[in-house]
């Protein structure tokens with residue numbers, strides 16, 4: 001699991017150590033230099049003789065870059081420091097000069113962005129030490145203009161020439177360190193070397209997509225183990241640890257029964273796909289409740305589905321249900337009440353989300369699975385006027401707001417899926433592929449999550465498993481679903497941004513469901 005702590009937590013933990021004279025910056029800078037050297041060796045085959053640009057702002061982030069530059073100069077790199085603040089780290093500057101780093105004080109340059117871009121054009125690697133956890137809001141001038149010019153230069157780089165490698169120090173300068181927003185210009189990084197712990201903005205969308213590969217430097221900040229992270233991302237072993245695996249004592253009722261109210265005459269496929277997601281995830285039984293159509297289709301596609309009412313351990317309510325169908329919506333509301341009365345978990349998807357447009361407080365353990373548009377509608381209906389683009393610009397903030405307003409756990413779907421409970425760490429999972437953005441994929445996800453919650457349903461109702469911890473289960477479902485999509489698309493298990501890697505093939509939502517057992521076999525291996 002990658003755990004990310006807020007800037008304030010990092011400062012609280014660092015301060016006593018710095019006061020006691022611990023050389024945290026020296027450790028950070030050495031690790032940074034090691035990562036830059038490794039990147040140079042891997043991509044260009046050499047370290048000595050490489051030309052390095054340090055982008056140096058007015059804080060300790062620039063200090064990290066300057067001290068890293070001293071190590072790289074000693075390893076035979078030609079190191080240039082572009083200093084763009086009159087408050088650059090003094091001791092770092094002195095050390096850099098002493099080790100042969102060429103320091104360019106550029107503040108007085110008539111065209112500052114142009115001067116930095118000129119220098120950058122001669123360098124193999126750009127080390128972004130402009131701002132770190134001390135930054136507030138969008139980058140201000142002159143840093144904003146420099147970053148915008150460098151980002152443009154990088155994007156326009158001819159593929160015939162070796163592209164510069166961008167290594168961000170702690171965070172790509174300009175991202176919302178704590179909330180993952182991108183409030184202004186940011187130089188996208190190939191690698192981010194984050195000091196002491198990851199930062200939330202490196203995991204949360206949309207900023208996470210600008211961080212490249214994440215490397216977290218261990219600065220020995222052991223106190224962080226006791227501090228709740230602000231955000232986290234589950235890895236393969238975390239998902240495996242949460243995944244229910246049947247033992248010899250199990251029978252179908254102990255494995256979990258899922259009640260499914262999905263599909264309509266207009267959207268019958270949602271019921272079929274949601275059932276497929278649940279069945280392929282593995283559970284004791286799916287009970288499907290609905291009208292003749294789509295019941296006949298669900299039965300034809302999945303003969304193992306039971307279509308009579310009975311006990312369940314969790315519900316999935318709403319995929320493919322038309323919210324204008326008053327009778328069906330009333331059924332959804334009844335099942336939600338029934339689940340809450342029994343303390344059983346429920347997933348509210350698509351048509352069922354409109355139940356929350358009225359001022360209802362969720363009484364039971366509930367996960368909402370909106371996409372950005374549905375979340376915007378829900379928040380607007382609850383008095384927080386929210387255009388969809390606002391949700392997309394700040395997914396974590398809006399998911400959290402919806403969780404606070406409704407009392408539910410919100411799984412906000414997207415390229416990187418965010419999960420927010422009313423309190424506790426945010427979760428972010430970016431395990432999927434753009435090929436997953438296809439009709440019905442969300443129905444499959446609702447089924448995966450429903451099956452997982454069915455396994456935990458009795459434990460949640462009996463308060464053996466805390467209902468408050470639905471967020472990791474929702475994140476695990478999103479992760480397995482994303483990995484299944486990658487497998488179906490013919491992509492390697494772990495997402496990486498290697499532009500030279502395979503691009504994959506188009507997939508359907510049914511393919512994603514069919515790939516679930518294979519993805520789970522890798523996860524549980």
Ligand SMILES: NC(=O)C1=CN([C@@H]2O[C@H](COP(=O)(O)OP(=O)(O)OC[C@H]3O[C@@H](n4cnc5c(N)ncnc54)[C@H](OP(=O)(O)O)[C@@H]3O)[C@@H](O)[C@H]2O)[C@@H](O)CC1
Pocket residue numbers: 014018024025028029057058059060061062064085087130131132133134135136137138139140141143144169170171195
């Ligand atoms: N503590 C330690 O020893 C350790 C710390 N570590 C490192 O220190 C980093 C934190 O350093 P920090 O606290 O000095 O802040 P930092 O991120 O450099 O930013 C401050 C500078 O940015 C500027 N600035 C701010 N907002 C801005 C904006 N919107 N647009 C433009 N500029 C803006 C601000 O200018 P000012 O507002 O003062 O005019 C000031 O010049 C941390 O991320 C990690 O890399 C590691 O080495 C481990 C040990």
Ligand SMILES: Nc1ncnc2c1ncn2[C@@H]1O[C@H](COP(=O)(O)OP(=O)(O)O)[C@@H](O)[C@H]1O
Pocket residue numbers: 371413414415416417432433434435436437438439440441442443444445481
């Ligand atoms: N660009 C993307 N990259 C990866 N996954 C995506 C992307 N866009 C959407 N997704 C995922 O695809 C699924 C789409 O779900 P949803 O919007 O509910 O579709 P539907 O309602 O048609 O089932 C979600 O799991 C979402 O996280």
Ligand SMILES: [K+]
Pocket residue numbers: 061128129130131132168169170171172173
């Ligand atoms: K930075």
